[in-house]
Amino acid sequence: MKFYQVVALLLIGLAYTAVFIANNYLMNGLYGDEIHFWPTVLLFSHEPIPSAHLLNTYPEVIAPLPFMVGGWVINVFGESLQHLRLLSFTLSFGILTLFLAMSPNAKRFWLAALGLVAFPYYYFCSTLFYTDMTALTFILLGWVAYLKRVHWASCLCFVAAVSSRQYAVVFPLIILCYETLPALFADPRPGTITGLMRQKPYLFFYVLAGLTLAGWLLFWKGLGPAPEIARQKYNGTVYQPSYQPGFVLYAAACLGLYYVLPELLLTRRFQFYALRTQSAASVLGWLVLIGLLVTTFPAVQMNDGFFVVPNLGFFDRHLEMVGISGTTKQILFGGLMFLTVLRFASPVSGLAGWVVLLNLLLMGKAHIAWDKYLMPTVATLWLLTLFDAHWPAAERNMRPSTLIRLVSRRVSREPAPVDE
Numbered sequence: 001m002k003f004y005q006v007v008a009l010l011l012i013g014l015a016y017t018a019v020f021i022a023n024n025y026l027m028n029g030l031y032g033d034e035i036h037f038w039p040t041v042l043l044f045s046h047e048p049i050p051s052a053h054l055l056n057t058y059p060e061v062i063a064p065l066p067f068m069v070g071g072w073v074i075n076v077f078g079e080s081l082q083h084l085r086l087l088s089f090t091l092s093f094g095i096l097t098l099f100l101a102m103s104p105n106a107k108r109f110w111l112a113a114l115g116l117v118a119f120p121y122y123y124f125c126s127t128l129f130y131t132d133m134t135a136l137t138f139i140l141l142g143w144v145a146y147l148k149r150v151h152w153a154s155c156l157c158f159v160a161a162v163s164s165r166q167y168a169v170v171f172p173l174i175i176l177c178y179e180t181l182p183a184l185f186a187d188p189r190p191g192t193i194t195g196l197m198r199q200k201p202y203l204f205f206y207v208l209a210g211l212t213l214a215g216w217l218l219f220w221k222g223l224g225p226a227p228e229i230a231r232q233k234y235n236g237t238v239y240q241p242s243y244q245p246g247f248v249l250y251a252a253a254c255l256g257l258y259y260v261l262p263e264l265l266l267t268r269r270f271q272f273y274a275l276r277t278q279s280a281a282s283v284l285g286w287l288v289l290i291g292l293l294v295t296t297f298p299a300v301q302m303n304d305g306f307f308v309v310p311n312l313g314f315f316d317r318h319l320e321m322v323g324i325s326g327t328t329k330q331i332l333f334g335g336l337m338f339l340t341v342l343r344f345a346s347p348v349s350g351l352a353g354w355v356v357l358l359n360l361l362l363m364g365k366a367h368i369a370w371d372k373y374l375m376p377t378v379a380t381l382w383l384l385t386l387f388d389a390h391w392p393a394a395e396r397n398m399r400p401s402t403l404i405r406l407v408s409r410r411v412s413r414e415p416a417p418v419d420e
Contacts, residue, residue, distance in 0.1 A: 253336035
């Protein structure tokens with residue numbers, strides 16, 4: 001282990017210790033979705049290997065693996081909410097150590113780590129028993145295994161991710177699109193895909209991972225246990241042939257806020273690749289499209305009679321708190337979406353561009369809009385910054401921000417660049 005990794009690990013450990021103490025050792029009362037997650041975990045603790053009846057009737061719409069794992073934790077360590085929160089807390093710490101293990105140098109690690117922890121729901125999901133941290137762990141392990149070309153392990157991780165949160169099916173789909181669609185666009189003959197699958201037999205692992213969701217759908221005869229799906233009125237939203245472009249607008253704005261702007265500030269590089277690779281007419285077309293979204297499909301929360309949520313999430317709520325609302329807010333969303341387009345709507349973005357495209361499209365079918373749903377997308381983008389082949393700014397002459405330079409120099413004891 002390199003010196004900067006040892007020191008970074010100590011700093012992360014100190015930070016997590018401080019958070020642990022500041023949050024009353026994770027012993028506060030039930031909060032938010034924990035109110036119903038807790039009794040669900042207790043159900044699974046009574047059946048460590050769940051029966052088909054339990055898997056068909058447990059009172060959640062979320063896939064069952066996090067509740068199964070929670071039940072195992074309770075059976076081993078005791079019936080305490082603190083133990084479940086410690087599971088989330090440990091997984092959160094483990095994700096940062098994964099970033100540390102994958103980082104090529106100190107600067108790149110601090111870029112990705114600071115970017116990830118700046119996402120507000122990362123802290124939120126680290127200190128509570130929400131299912132997101134379990135799903136995120138498997139998603140990121142799946143990405144690392146794919147990038148390291150250990151495809152069978154990647155498949156297993158994505159199977160576990162889909163069995164934790166159904167939306168994780170988008171990630172093996174991203175890999176399939178990234179590996180096949182460019183060739184199909186270049187040669188649209190019917191035999192192109194067949195030929196690619198023969199040349200890249202490992203792609204069948206990702207087909208298998210994607211079929212995990214099909215297995216759950218057949219088992220449940222829907223997106224989740226039928227009684228809970230009906231209670232939460234999914235039949236009137238997700239199951240309908242409707243789409244919410246306003247949710248896409250908000251999700252794209254959140255990516256601009258939580259990834260594009262931090263990347264710009266931390267690297268001091270304008271990585272607006274669409275300006276380099278697209279014509280002026282194409283860029284103007286994007287502006288017209290965003291203008292249509294803002295005026296015709298503004299980002300407004302859905303009220304389906306079950307979820308009555310006054311705002312779209314953390315970002316939207318804080319804009320309203322400082323008096324930014326109405327048309328001004330929608331224009332701000334449009335501006336941030338444009339930043340996301342400039343960063344990712346280019347072949348230069350490569351795999352990250354596919355991550356953004358498919359996740360944004362998925363958000364249009366979300367039951368409600370919520371920044372938290374973008375945590376796997378944001379975490380994946382920061383993970384990709386650690387791999388030179390998938391981060392266009394990975395150049396020797398990259399000049400990171402003052403904050404990154406100061407932190408990384410203290411950790412790695414690297415000498416200052418000669419041009420400073």
